[in-house]
Amino acid sequence: MPAVEQPEPAPALVRAIDRYLRHIALERGRSPHTVAAYRRDLARYAGFLTDLGREEVAQIEAADVAGFVQALRDPAGSGSSTAAAPVGAATTARMLSSVRGWHRFLLEEGILQQDVAADQKPPSQPKRLPKAISIAQVERLLEACTGDEPMMLRDRALLELLYATGARASEAIDLNVDDVMGGDDQVGGAVRLFGKGRKQRIVPIGRYAREALEAYLVRARPLLSPRGASTPALFLGARGARLSRQSAWLVIRAAAERAQLDVELSPHTLRHSFATHLLEGGADVRVVQELLGHASVATTQIYTLVTADAMREAWATAHPRAL
Template sequence: MPPLAFEDLVERYLRHLAIERGRAINTITAYRRDLRVYLDFVQARGIHGLDEVTPADVSAFSQSLRERADAPLSASSTARMLSSVRGLHRFCLEEGLTQTDAAADTKPPKQPSRLPKAITVEQVESILNAAAGDDVVSLRDRALLELLYATGARVSEAVTLNVDDVIAGDDGDGDAVRLFGKGGKQRVVPLGSYARSAIDAYLVRGRPVLSARGRATPGLFLGVRGARLSRQNAWLVIRARAEQAGMTVDVSPHTLRHSFATHLLEGGADVRVVQELLGHASVSTTQLYTLVTADTLRDMYTSAHPRAR
């Protein structure tokens, strides 16, 4: 049996990621894009089969990413792309599709420790209050913002919510939301009273008006034409309300998620609990937030203790 073409190996690897590893569509799309760049690079070097690739070729590819004249990649982007390349080579070796793994010894560049950005409780409240109107768009925006801060949901998780994913408890006790994270993993996160109240107001006075403007959809958050709210429009909602609140710092879709985690830890929550609420696969990811709170404690200690300095 002749060896599979380079492109066929890539597609086989991507199917493995999608079907057997349960990777999300966005992840598959990113891997395909990264591996297209890799294929173009090695084919330009006269290589047309994965078994022909040498460790020197992979190293040259890594170096080319950081030295591109048009747009050199950052350390984090280079590491992500090399992860795609290493995964392809490892998969093909394990499946017996190639004889060697040319990327086995390739190390990603060291990345600086990037701490999550969080805003204060008062700043969060100012953004929430910017959507305090009683019109349908304000009702929706307030419900969306309250849910993001109350649950730490990713914006992609919020816009894929259906109405039935909001779980009612007894007399408001036990209210929760069912979130579907990376790889389709499900988790149930409690809803606070403020978020539940905002969602109820939106469901009663806002969503029916928006829903009547479009085709029937089970989506929780709807756009002005009645379709499910997109990630891009949810981002614009957050940005617009932050500007309306007079925020002088950039507020991204992840800001409320970061603030959710940081404020929980500052309030004494266990890091393992926060890990479950955020849907992190590894506690090491969640522990980044403990560095933020440790910095806050250190600043408070330095300014308050009489013999700190």
């Protein structure tokens, strides 16, 4: 389907959305990445509303919210003149969450007297188990980052930290040097991570990650730092600026190619592997929840399904009376 340009959203809708985005950024402490995602979702919603002739927030009806969800899943059947390509259930659920958050804000602020999005349910999604790699594959990935070159020392430190802490890629690249806490031979140290909503948590890193970080900080970062403006960032790019999310993704992809791992990897793969390996090793699910920075233990419990599947597969393969 060819791309169709959205109409310019009505000024009143734009102002209401901007007010909400300032609220989640300043009062709720949402990250710039999260605010940008909300902005994109709500811009599409505002374009849909404008196409319906809605120019004020008071004109929005519950049927409009339902129509927006329908237009996301089935643009051709929505009747909208600005129908774009269809999106999946997960993306629809995320965009509806943005819409519902905005409408809830309008109600709380007294701008509207009714939340017309409150009863709109997201589409059901197939249960997806997190993708994790084996411990042996993790070791191959880490060993693919060897050498004394500054970039290789940085890459090894980054991957060791991602696996040691289960940090999100955004949390790792947002680290400053002062967020790394020292340790000794028995205690590897820890890092101070800032998760969603800038919620702080302290996560141990272990000896391997600590040694990789020390090697990077002593032998590599001083060579990278003078190339750019002064920054407290822990992980630096080739030009001395804070490492980007895209660069972090490229680091792990390059390491996977060198390790000849025939699996698709991303920085989140190490987070999934961290959680899965902890649970397989007997860690309590609530401890893993705290380490991952999950607000709800239900999110962490998804990983127990991964380990249960692995146990069932091993049983079916090895037990003499499995078949």
